[in-house]
Every structure is written in C-alpha cells, then in structure tokens.
Amino acid sequence: MLADTWYLFNKYVKISMRMPLWSLFSLIQPLLWLFIFGSLFKYFATLPGFPATSYINYFVPGVLIMTVLFGSSWAGVSLLREISAGTIDKMLVSPASRTAIVLSRVLHSAVQVVVQAMIVLVAAWIMGATTSYNPLYILLAMLVILLLGIAFASLSNGLAIILQREEPLVIMGNLMTLPLMFFSTAMVPEKFMPEWIHTIAIVNPIEYAVSAVRAALSPTPILSEFVTGFAVTLAFALGTLYWSITAFKATRD
Amino acid sequence: MISIKGLSKVYTSGTQAVNKLALDIKQGEILALLGPNGAGKSSTIKILTTLSGFDDGEVTVAGFNVDVDPDKVRQSIGYVAQETGVDYFLTGRENLILQGHLYRMTSKDIHKRIDELSDYFSLSGHLDNLVSTYSGGMRRKLDIATALIHRPKILFLDEPTLGLDTQSRQSLWTYIRKLNEELGLTFLLTTHYLDEADKLAHRVAIIDKGEIKTIGKPDELKDQISGDVVSLHINQPKDKNSLTTSLHNNSFVKDSKWEDDKLHLYVSNGAAAIVKLIEDCHSENAEVNNVSFSRPTLDDVFIQYTGSSIESISDAGEEKWWEKWAGKGGGSWAKKWKEDDAAQSNESDSEKQWTEDEAAEWHKNKEWSDEDSAKWEDNKQWNQQESAAWHNKDKADIDKLSDETAQQSADSNQQWSEDENARWQQGQQKSEKEWPQENTNWPKDDSTSEQSQQYWDKK
8 A cells, every 4th residue: 555655646746746837836826825914914013912023923824824725625626637537547447555546646735735835934034034944843834734735635635526526626625725714823813813713713623733833933832832733633634534535435336 | 257147237326327237258359348328338347347336246357256356356457448547747658667566566577568568569669758749549559558567368448449540440459459369368348339349359249228239249240130221211201110011011021120210121132122112112102211221230230129220329428427437426416417417418409309300301302213213223322343242142252342441441551650560561470479478477379370360361
C-alpha cells in the first residue's frame, strides 16, 4: 500500500511540476486577501485589547489557513476528471491498493498546499509582517497546514465520489470554505465576535487549525494552545481521510 | 479461460444491465460481444475485470473467482477501456513505468518489458514525449502496451476502435491478431461495429438487453440465415400481417422480419425474387419506396434475434460516463440526475421523430416505377464483378474477391506508417525472432505462424 501510494504520489507531483503556473493559480486569491484585508482592517490594531501589534501580524495565520482551503477544497474536481478520462479505472484493474489511490491524491493536494502556504508566508513578510522566523515554529505551523490540507482534500474527494458531478461539488466546496472561514478567528479576534459566532467557532475545526498556527507563529509561542489545535486538526484529518477512503471503496463494489 | 454462469446485475436506477448471462471463453480465442450501446457489453466487461460488482451468478476469470480472489484475477488480466486510460501529462515511458509498479514488478523487469513493448508497437521514438502530443492511434497502442506490461493471459478491450480513423483501426486489428496468434493471448472485446466483429473475432456473441441472443463463428451465424436478404422499405404499411402472409405464399420466402417500415425477407434466390416480391406488394396496395438486396451480414443475424438493426439502436445515444461509473452506488442523487437526463433525451427523441417523418415525406416523392426497376440492374451500387460471382454461387470466388479487397485496403494503409508497414510485411518472421524467444514467460507455440497462415487463407 505504501509503495503504491508513493508511486501514485510521484505521478501527481510530476504532473503538477509540469504545470507550475496552474498550481500557482490558486495562490492569487490568498495573496489578494492578504493585500486587501491587510489594508482594509489596518486600524483594527489600534482598538483597545487587540491581541497583536499590527493587523497583518494577526492576519497571517488566517491567510495561511485560507490558502489551505482555496487550494485543497477542489481536489475532488480532478478526481472526477480522472474518472472520466479512464485513468482511475486503469488503477482499479491493477492490484494496486484502493486506499493508496485516495491517499496519494490527498497527500499530493496537502503537500501542494504547504508549498503555497510557504509562498504566502514569504509574501506576508515582504508586506511587513513580523511573525516568528524560527524554522522550528514555522515547521510546526506547516504541519498543521498539511493536516488541514489532508482533511479538506479528503472531504472534496469523498464528496466527488458521492456527488459524481462537478457542479454540485464546486458549490459544496464554496459552501464549506467561506462560512467556516468567517466562523473562526482567522480574521477577527475572539473578543470582537458576537457571542453566537463564537459558539459556532467552538465546533469549527478550522478555528483549531487557525489557533494552532497562530500559537506557533506568535512572537511568544504558546505550546498548550498549539497542542490542542494540533490534536483536533489531526483527528479531523484522520476522520475525513477514513471517510473518503470508505466512500471510494463503497462506490466501486 | 473465462466462465460466466447465470450472471445478473441490476443498477440502483432499476436498469437490468445483465440478465442471467452465461458465456464460456476458451484459451487463445478472440471473442467479440456485439451489441448496441446499453446492451450490457460494458457492464459485463466491468464485472469480469473486477471494476464493478454483480447481484447474482458465478464468474471465473483465468481460473480465479472474481468475488473470492479479485487480486489474482487482476494480476492475470489486462484491460483497455473505452476512454484512453493513459495519462496525458506523463510521457509514454512514465505511463508504462507507473503501470508496471502498480503490478508490483521490479524496476529491472519493467525496463526490459518497456523495450519489448515499444519495439512491438513501434513506439520507441515517441516514448519520451508527453502523451498529449500523441495521435489517437498511438494513444491506443500505448494504452494496450500499458495493459500488457505485466504479461496478462487475457486482454479485455472495451470498444477498442471507437473514434479511431480507418487506418488506425486496421492497424489495431493487425496488432490484436498478431498478439493472439503469436502469443496465444485470449481476447474479449466489445464492439458495436459489425465489420470489427466479423473480421476480427473467432466467435461472436450477439448481446442485447443484457442477454446473449446467439453465439458462434461469424460465418456460422450468417449461414443460419439461408440465402439472400431482400429489404423492402414500404411507405406507411397499412396491414403488415396480411402483406407478410401474402409474400410468404411465395415458396422462396423463408423468413421475414419487420423493422419499422422496413420488411426484411430471407429468400433463396434474391435476384430472381425481387421482381415477384415487388409485384406482390403492388397487388397488396403496398407502396415500395426502396429495395435493397444483400448477402446476409451480422446485422441480419442481429435483426433476426432482436427485431431491430444494430445501427438504428446504436444511434440512440451514448451512455453517460457517470452512469457507467455509478454502478451499484451513485445514490439517489445520481438517480435523480439520470431521470432528468432521460426526460431531456425524450425531448430530443421527439425532434428526431419529426425529421424522420420529413424523410418519409421525401421518400414518398421518389416513387418506385417499372422504369426504375429496369434501371436497377445496372445500378451504380451494384458491383458487376460481385454480381457475376454471386450468380455463380461460387463461394471460393467470393472469398477471393474479398481477399482482393482486403489487399487493396491493406495497400492504402501504406501511407499510414512506412515503418509499421515494413514491420508487418516482414511479419511473423521478425517477431518470432525478437519477441517470444526473449520472453520465455509468454506461452510460445512454434506452429503459430503456420496456423495463422492457414487461418488467413481460410478467411
């Protein structure tokens, strides 16, 4: 299974490397948000009780998570393309592990998202963000981003299998990402949130990923907060991955 | 090699894809499943290749039960789907390597195998180009090569020549025959092309609505229909039964079959019968728009068993990819969309109906007259040579004739690929030398080339 995953993962990486521009396309949106929100909410930081020195410093973890959502929530579209192109059938008639087929796709999306997140982080530094430069903490943050990428790529692949069509999949993708984004502390600190949104945020897995990344990247890393966020994201990733693999196996038999 | 007993499959939408199907395929055989779209061909192949499940029956492929040992079945078969299963953004070589790895082959073995296959399919020069730069015919060849990488015993081909031009089709047929004759590879292919089944397959199984209607060698099937086929296109037949009855009064009419407004008559001597048949139609007040006269084809066999022509059914519309994919799953959403699509296609059917009415109108203006009947003898469509051969009833002559035509079409293929053609002309000699000896894992039979010669002589 691991060998199959590796070979298939390599295939997807090779294909992305051949179309670097296409892979970078989904970077445009997070970079745009970084610029727009960074400018628009600049004076938030002057409000009493704002938890960071500047808004962009506060927003960087949020925009990194946004990158994950925009990058991996449409992973299922390419699964549908592969199904109609017949390449998935080609894998399925071979003794290749069925788990590996899903796993390789999901891992590829997640790794791609990490690369994109690194680019966004550098762009944020150029725009004046002063988050932690410590490689260890950046690595921890990227680990959370990898897990969240796995989770959303799994969700998208699983939905693709169940819905079988591109149009509703894209609608579901939008429906998943945008509200979850705003029901978290990605852009607005907890303090400034209405009570009911805060209640929703408690059960929002994205909220935990945001807080874990923020804990890792803050000038004074908060380990306990990171561990909680990491654990929830890990559980979320494993759960969705398991679900999508089950969905993939079930439709075929 | 393949044994199917009482196989049934019902999709969640309620469509009975396969219905108590039974089939046995011998080692070294090319068997064609001939049927219109939606006849259950692809469903059957998907079950045999472990791609989809089934509801009832017992299926053994290469000695393994597909339910119990799917992985062993997968190891022994190759599958070439309707869609090209090769990745467009990888090179030919990368596609082959990936496929080899998925079959758990060692890197050394994969590279050895790639050399053999690329030689065999004349792909060597293109192996390191992206598949997206390949022509349709080359992609098919690569597709087959990837399916052969692990040295399977059986190769499944689902509509292998769908969407290919004539030359690529012929070249592909050549490869299928070569693989079958030289390596003893067993083939199960589906097609809705009559000529493909006729020329390529050792045995043809005619399949419709998930059932096998008849099975046999193409010539045997055609021989079941004795004599010639005269098809009369009647303008708005009023009383089909009385017309058939009165035509059956002629002793030379052996059998008849209605296909919409077309009456197919199976007669012992077509040329002599035509005039009498038309006269009879006149006296029955049936207006004959159009007459055609032919030797029985597989389509006539098909009409005999299903009551409609395979070509008319095949126009009905392609199966949607998600329907094929949906299989047993797909859920209620897939079902809903399927119903929506069905509603839409009904609308387009009524449009089609309208144009058919128009066509009928147009045909009406072209009345059949005695004058026309006289002209009919030197009709352009009628090949003089063929006619002479036909009247002699000399089967050998006809065979020779078709050999000549085959030769002609083979000649026209020269342009396609000189390289290829040269290889093919050298024929078995070369490949005998290069291919099976190097590769002892393949079943080798010294007498194959002689056998194949006999096989083609017979054809």
